[in-house]
Amino acid sequence: MVTNITKTVTIYIDDVSYQVPAGANLVDAAKALGNDIPVFCYHPKMSPVGMCRMCLVELGSIEKDRATGEVVLDDKGQPKVRWFPKLQTACTTNVSDGMTVRTNTKQVDQARENVVEFLLTSHPLDCPVCDKGGECPLQNLTMEHGPGKTRMNFADKMHLDKHVPLGDLIFLDEERCIQCARCIRFQDEVAGDDVLAFHERGRSLQIITNSEPGFDSYFSGNTTDICPVGALTTADFRFGARPWELTNVPSICPQCPVGCNTSLSTRLDRDAGGRAIIKRVMPRQNEQVNEIWICDKGRFGHHFSRGADRLQIPMTGNAPASLTRALQVAADKLKAAGSDVAVIAGSSMSNEDLWALKQLANGLGSERLGAWPPTHAGADLVAQVGVGKGTNLSALGKGDAVLIIASDLEEEAPVWRLRINQARKRGAIVVVANARKTQMDEFASETATFEYGEAPKFMADIEASDLGKKLAAANNLIILTGADGLTLVESRALMQSAANFLIKTGHIGKANNGLMSAFPGSNAMGLYYMGFTPEATLDIAQKPPKVLIVAQSDLIADDPSVGEWLTKVETIISLTLFNDALAGLATVALPIQSFAERDGTFVNGERRVQRFYTAQGPIGEATPAWQVAGRIGELLGQGKVKLSAAAVMLDITKSVPAFEGARYKELAHVEPQFPMIQKDVYYGGTAYENTGGLGVQIPTAADQGETLNVGEVFVPETPKVGKGKMLIIPTQVLYNRERTFQSSELMHPRVADPYAEINSADAKRLNINNGDMVEIAIAGASAIRVRAQVDGRAPKGAVILPRHLATNAVPLTATVGSISKVGQAAVVEG
Amino acid sequence: MSIHDEKYAKRIEATFAKYPDKRSAVMPLLYIAQEEYGWVSPEGIEEVAQYCDMDPTQVKSIAGFYTMYSEQPKGKYWLQVCNDLPCALRGADEFHKQLKEYLNVEEGGTTADGMFTVEHVMCLAACDKAPMLQCNFHFVENLDMEKMKAQIEQWRAEAKAEKK
Numbered sequence: 001m002v003t004n005i006t007k008t009v010t011i012y013i014d015d016v017s018y019q020v021p022a023g024a025n026l027v028d029a030a031k032a033l034g035n036d037i038p039v040f041c042y043h044p045k046m047s048p049v050g051m052c053r054m055c056l057v058e059l060g061s062i063e064k065d066r067a068t069g070e071v072v073l074d075d076k077g078q079p080k081v082r083w084f085p086k087l088q089t090a091c092t093t094n095v096s097d098g099m100t101v102r103t104n105t106k107q108v109d110q111a112r113e114n115v116v117e118f119l120l121t122s123h124p125l126d127c128p129v130c131d132k133g134g135e136c137p138l139q140n141l142t143m144e145h146g147p148g149k150t151r152m153n154f155a156d157k158m159h160l161d162k163h164v165p166l167g168d169l170i171f172l173d174e175e176r177c178i179q180c181a182r183c184i185r186f187q188d189e190v191a192g193d194d195v196l197a198f199h200e201r202g203r204s205l206q207i208i209t210n211s212e213p214g215f216d217s218y219f220s221g222n223t224t225d226i227c228p229v230g231a232l233t234t235a236d237f238r239f240g241a242r243p244w245e246l247t248n249v250p251s252i253c254p255q256c257p258v259g260c261n262t263s264l265s266t267r268l269d270r271d272a273g274g275r276a277i278i279k280r281v282m283p284r285q286n287e288q289v290n291e292i293w294i295c296d297k298g299r300f301g302h303h304f305s306r307g308a309d310r311l312q313i314p315m316t317g318n319a320p321a322s323l324t325r326a327l328q329v330a331a332d333k334l335k336a337a338g339s340d341v342a343v344i345a346g347s348s349m350s351n352e353d354l355w356a357l358k359q360l361a362n363g364l365g366s367e368r369l370g371a372w373p374p375t376h377a378g379a380d381l382v383a384q385v386g387v388g389k390g391t392n393l394s395a396l397g398k399g400d401a402v403l404i405i406a407s408d409l410e411e412e413a414p415v416w417r418l419r420i421n422q423a424r425k426r427g428a429i430v431v432v433a434n435a436r437k438t439q440m441d442e443f444a445s446e447t448a449t450f451e452y453g454e455a456p457k458f459m460a461d462i463e464a465s466d467l468g469k470k471l472a473a474a475n476n477l478i479i480l481t482g483a484d485g486l487t488l489v490e491s492r493a494l495m496q497s498a499a500n501f502l503i504k505t506g507h508i509g510k511a512n513n514g515l516m517s518a519f520p521g522s523n524a525m526g527l528y529y530m531g532f533t534p535e536a537t538l539d540i541a542q543k544p545p546k547v548l549i550v551a552q553s554d555l556i557a558d559d560p561s562v563g564e565w566l567t568k569v570e571t572i573i574s575l576t577l578f579n580d581a582l583a584g585l586a587t588v589a590l591p592i593q594s595f596a597e598r599d600g601t602f603v604n605g606e607r608r609v610q611r612f613y614t615a616q617g618p619i620g621e622a623t624p625a626w627q628v629a630g631r632i633g634e635l636l637g638q639g640k641v642k643l644s645a646a647a648v649m650l651d652i653t654k655s656v657p658a659f660e661g662a663r664y665k666e667l668a669h670v671e672p673q674f675p676m677i678q679k680d681v682y683y684g685g686t687a688y689e690n691t692g693g694l695g696v697q698i699p700t701a702a703d704q705g706e707t708l709n710v711g712e713v714f715v716p717e718t719p720k721v722g723k724g725k726m727l728i729i730p731t732q733v734l735y736n737r738e739r740t741f742q743s744s745e746l747m748h749p750r751v752a753d754p755y756a757e758i759n760s761a762d763a764k765r766l767n768i769n770n771g772d773m774v775e776i777a778i779a780g781a782s783a784i785r786v787r788a789q790v791d792g793r794a795p796k797g798a799v800i801l802p803r804h805l806a807t808n809a810v811p812l813t814a815t816v817g818s819i820s821k822v823g824q825a826a827v828v829e830g
Numbered sequence: 831m832s833i834h835d836e837k838y839a840k841r842i843e844a845t846f847a848k849y850p851d852k853r854s855a856v857m858p859l860l861y862i863a864q865e866e867y868g869w870v871s872p873e874g875i876e877e878v879a880q881y882c883d884m885d886p887t888q889v890k891s892i893a894g895f896y897t898m899y900s901e902q903p904k905g906k907y908w909l910q911v912c913n914d915l916p917c918a919l920r921g922a923d924e925f926h927k928q929l930k931e932y933l934n935v936e937e938g939g940t941t942a943d944g945m946f947t948v949e950h951v952m953c954l955a956a957c958d959k960a961p962m963l964q965c966n967f968h969f970v971e972n973l974d975m976e977k978m979k980a981q982i983e984q985w986r987a988e989a990k991a992e993k994k
Contacts, residue, residue: 197891208894210875210887 009097014104026090026101027055027683028675035103036680038112038141040119040228041180042091044675044684045291046189049092052119052180054141056087056111062098087111112145121152122203123229124159124175132230134243137682138178158203166196167215168749169235169296170224172207177231179205183223190293192421192443193217207231213750218414218734221299225283225292226685235746236300237280241267247276249615250284250692252602253298254348254522254595255740258415259604259695260290260298263688264596264615275617278302278596284688285677286695288392289608292677292687295414297734300744304577305596305616307743311579312620315589323590323621327628330588331635333571337546339365344540345532346372346552347521348740350600351609351659352648353592353625354523354530357551360629363638368545370537371527372553375812376483376519377535378495379528383658384701384708385499386607387478390511391697393419398427400512401474406455406494407482408438411734412518413605416480417443429474431467433458435485436729436757436800437793452485452727452798452814453718456493460715462501472505476512483518485729485798487813488534489716496713503710509702516605520732525603529658529698544568551575551625552592554739556582560781560809575625578739591622598624599645601667603698609659610695611667658698668693721816726762727798728778728817736804754786754806757794758819768821776801778817784808785822833862833877842881856882856892860899869900898967905940905947907985910964913950916957925961926950928975933982945989946982 007022013035020029027037028044040052060083063072072080081100087107093099102108120142127133160174181198184207188194195211209215224232246265253260261284266276281302283294304310314326321329334341343361345354358369393416396402402420409417421443424430432444435452448467450458462468471477479498483491498515507513519525527533540548541562548569555562557580566572566585574586583589596615603609626648630641642648646664653659670690677684701708721727735741735751756776758768768774770790775783776799784806794800799819803810833842845858859881863874870893879886893899900908911929913922926948930937933946940947956962959971970981 194885195887197887199891199894201895208887208890210890211885 009095009099011095011097011099011101013101015102020095022095022097024095026057026093026095026099029095030090030101030103031676031683032674036683037090037103038145039091039682040137040141040178041182043182043185043226046182046185048089049181049185050089052178053089053115054112055090056115057090057108058102058105059084059088059090059093060100061096062100109145112141113147116142116146117150119178120146120150122158122175123178124157124162126176130176130230131233131238131240132227132243135681135686136230137228140680141682160206165214165235166207166209166232167213167220168746169300170215170220171233171235171238173231173233174206176229177207178229180228182226182228183207183232186223186226187217187219189425190422191217191219191222191418193219196223218295218297218410219293219418221296222283222293225687228682228685234280234299241265241279246279248282248688249613250611250688250690251281251595251615252522252604252610252612253281253294254602255297255301256413256522257517257519257524257605258290258413259522259602259606259608259610260294260415261286261610261690261692262294262298264302266615272306272617277306277616282686282688284692285673285684285690287394287673288694288697289604289606289610290415291394291419292684293415293418295418295734296747297414297741300747301741302596303743303745304740305594306619307578307739309578309580309739309743310594310619310622311576311583311589311591312622314591314621315583315586317587318584323623326588326590327631327635330573330590331632333547333573333587334360334364334632335636337364337571340546341366341549342368342370342536342540342545342547343532343549343551344370344372344537344553344555345527346554347519347524347527348595348602349523349526349552349625350595350602350612350645351523351526351530351652352600352645353551353629354526354532355648355652355656356626356629356633356642357549358530358532359638360633360636361549363633363636366545367531368536368540369530369532370540371524371532371534372537372555373520373558373812374488374534374537375491376517376524377488377492377533378481378517379519379525379533381495381499381710382515382517382525382605382607382700383528383698384710385502385508385515386700387514387516388508388510388512389697389699389703391478391514391606392512393423393478395512396420396423396426396428396476396478399474400427400476401429401431401471401478403431403433403471403477403479404440404444405433405459405479405481405498406435406484406486406491407480407518408434408440408484408731409480409482409518410439410443412482412732414734416516416518416605420480429470431471436795436798438484449795451718452729452795453490455486456490456497456713456715459494459497459501460713462497463504468501472501474507477502477505477507478512478514478516480516480518483813484731485727485814487716488538489714490814493713493715496710499708499710500713503702503708508708509700509705514700514702519605522604523602525605525607526601529603529656541565547571547573549573549575550582550586552577554578554580554582556580557739557804557809559812560778561811564780575628577622580739590628591620592625592628593618593622597622600624600626601645601649601662604695607698607700608695609662609667609698611664611693613692662696662698666696669696670694721797725816725818726758728776728811728815729798729800730803730810730812730814731800733802733805736802738804752802752805754784755789755802756786756819757789757791757800759794759796759798760790760792761796762794763788763790766819766821768819773822774819775822776817776819778811778815781811782808784810788819788821831866831873833859833866833874833881835866838862838866852881852883856884856889857896860889860893864899868906869903871903903940905945906989907946907965909946909948910951910954911948912952912954912956912960912962912964914953914957916953917960917962920957920960922961925973925975925978929978932975932979945986
């Protein structure tokens with residue numbers, strides 16, 4: 001909720017006058033003045049409902065003479081206050097000039113005590129075994145306002161089901177629920193998936209979900225944060241630890257380009273041999289990035305950091321080796337190769353790692369730095385005309401517009417989807433333009449379609465269309481691109497055309513305007529700033545080097561065509577989290593630390609450099625990738641390895657202009673944020689206050705008034721699909737079988753069986769029925785067997801093939817192939 | 831069985847025509863679902879949700895809130911006997927008891943043949959014609975057990991004829 005601070009009104013709280021923003025909610029206004037009005041159902045991010053009655057206050061207004069409009073004075077010459085005859089709910093009251101509030105009277109105290117007593121009549125008081133105990137609003141407010149004694153006969157308490165799975169991830173304890181409807185309102189108003197509701201009434205009132213699968217939302221975990229009691233708990237943390245045992249470490253989610261601020265709650269754990277491990281992932285407030293929300297992938301996808309498949313010890317030629325020996329072998333191989341060396345780095349590596357790898361390659365005389373996966377081009381355009389400094393999606397509303405093109409944002413960057421949906425609810429125009437029907441269509445104010453291969457053309461021609469005119473006329477315009485169904489060349493053309501349109505219509509160089517892209521990984525922009533490009537990756541594939549350093553990139557699982565050229569590389573040096581297929585091929589495999597075991601920085605899709613901190617103990621002999629690269633460099637005489645990630649960053653700030661002002665100290669800077677999520681968990685929920693830093697946003701070239709160079713737009717020919725062939729469109733689904741997600745076993749029921757969507761007309765022609773096992777053949781790749789999903793979402797002539805669901809790799813970008821039914825009669829899954 | 835059945839098409843169309851947006855039609859459509867299935871079944875909820883462009887959870891929530899939607903399977907004839915004070919004074923309590931005995935069902939129960947469900951309800955605003963009951967939302971008034979038995983036989987015959 002962004003209030004207009006320019007206009008203020010005078011209100012009196014407990015006989016003291018204050019200036020507060022006009023129209024502000026009374027609870028919020030009082031909170032900002034340090035007067036905590038207790039609440040259960042009210043939440044600053046959602047509309048008030050006045051259901052719990054905890055925020056009752058005495059409310060009055062200054063009496064004015066009806067005829068003259070003059071303030072009426074009492075005997076003492078003071079303005080006369082006309083009080084409401086009964087207490088009023090502060091949460092449903094907006095401040096107005098002359099409003100008079102009393103929060104410290106006997107009557108108010110009594111009301112608070114009574115409300116708590118009433119709530120507790122149906123509450124099991126099982127705090128000793130409750131996950132929420134220790135950070136529970138009901139517990140805290142009972143201590144503060146409650147009666148201390150009950151008049152309720154314990155034997156009369158209602159006993160209800162304590163273990164109702166609302167889905168695979170969230171459990172409901174019906175006894176503990178105080179029916180504040182925060183979770184229901186969150187799903188409806190904030191998440192946009194209204195899959196929770198009340199059922200029955202009175203004493204029988206309960207939370208239900210009727211979706212398939214249960215509680216079908218990517219944001220379900222957030223309801224456990226805002227639940228003011230222990231009614232909703234996650235399958236991940238349930239009975240996992242007590243909140244007061246936890247050490248909370250500020251971190252950044254490594255799963256997608258949103259860069260949600262998180263807090264990793266760790267504990268020294270017996271089951272992990274006494275090491276500190278992550279017990280849960282919680283959102284950490286950053287109003288510019290993720291507010292106080294995170295998606296379920298971020299919340300439950302942390303298990304990979306201590307998965308059984310982590311590489312624990314260095315390997316040389318598939319045999320365990322000491323780190324010193326492995327580094328020496330790597331250095332020797334690199335020395336022998338001279339400058340015939342290249343690096344491919346993954347899009348979720350930290351800037352420090354990337355910088356150290358770049359130094360290593362440069363020191364050997366190589367400039368071949370490839371970004372993985374090579375699916376999205378155009379990061380340079382985001383650096384030029386990306387969203388202006390100070391952009392906040394929460395500021396978008398009436399008169400503003402967002403164009404989402406070639407992206408299934410729900411699957412690629414869920415929290416952006418959540419925030420853009422809210423912008424739409426505030427009145428912004430949200431246009432979703434795709435070649436297929438996606439989940440995003442539901443969150444669009446209008447949709448547009450084009451054929452696969454036509455996205456760049458659609459964007460280039462948009463100016464003349466009615467849609468283009470509407471977008472151009474918006475006060476603020478953000479274009480958010482993806483790479484759904486695009487080749488790398490097409491994705492560059494799309495970004496260029498989008499950039500041109502933004503420049504032409506003046507939507508650059510200012511906050512809430514510009515280009516964003518749903519890049520893969522959490523640090524694709526960092527890759528760009530450090531000089532790694534997807535084009536270089538293709539060049540490496542074309543002309544394989546003698547020695548290839550592959551860092552945190554699952555080449556074999558991501559791309560079926562790597563086999564063709566990888567065999568031509570003499571030596572592979574793998575810096576890897578996992579003991580994967582590539583580690584097996586590598587001459588040297590060096591275990592590196594995940595985001596959870598070390599500190600570092602990511603640059604998110606809005607170019608915000610954000611810092612994460614060391615949370616859990618090291619795994620085996622893994623070291624940070626920057627250290628691995630630095631030590632190899634040291635062996636090659638490139639100078640001493642840096643002592644800390646902070647020191648590496650200091651180097652970066654001195655050498656990369658974009659990072660000027662992004663030293664660790666500056667990244668750790670915090671400012672007060674609204675709403676004030678602090679220790680009183682009842683107001684904002686258990687999302688963490690930001691103590692680790694809000695990060696620093698890199699200005700765009702447009703922000704700084706530099707000359708822009710979009711480059712000549714090369715719109716490639718639409719690929720010719722031969723007779724009997726289909727377009728194979730690899731897509732991103734949020735829940736998949738990537739190594740960085742596979743270790744989260746609780747998510748397995750939510751990961752779809754491998755499938756491909758095809759149009760019903762094509763299905764009829766090819767004699768394929770819904771649920772049939774089909775084989776997809778693509779030149780240069782092994783056949784992919786999946787179940788056919790015949791629906792109205794896939795356009796004619798295209799096979800929508802999600803990546804990372806099947807065992808066999810799916811091509812990185814759009815290609816041509818064929819689909820056929822597998823011989824024997826297939827069983828339709830129920 | 832489905833509310834997509836042709837026999838409901840006109841009614842559904844007329845219902846939607848009455849309201850500015852689709853979700854407003856949810857309650858009338860739930861009645862149609864109840865008529866079709868004899869209760870608000872999961873299938874019925876799914877179908878209404880599709881029609882009204884709502885999440886099935888919201889439809890179920892509405893069905894749960896209002897007592898005239900039954901979320902339990904009911905007999906073909908859903909007999910709701912009023913035994914509030916005025917009716918009780920005219921012997922409704924006794925009538926209710928005898929009716930249950932005659933049909934051999936518990937309160938809220940359904941006969942083994944799936945024909946009759948008997949339950950008591952609050953005031954139906956026909957105190958002057960007590961004992962009375964409501965059968966599938968239609969009043970049957972000025973009852974005694976003799977009349978009731980005849981009525982039950984008539985319903986049984988009707989159901990039999992319908993089957994043929």
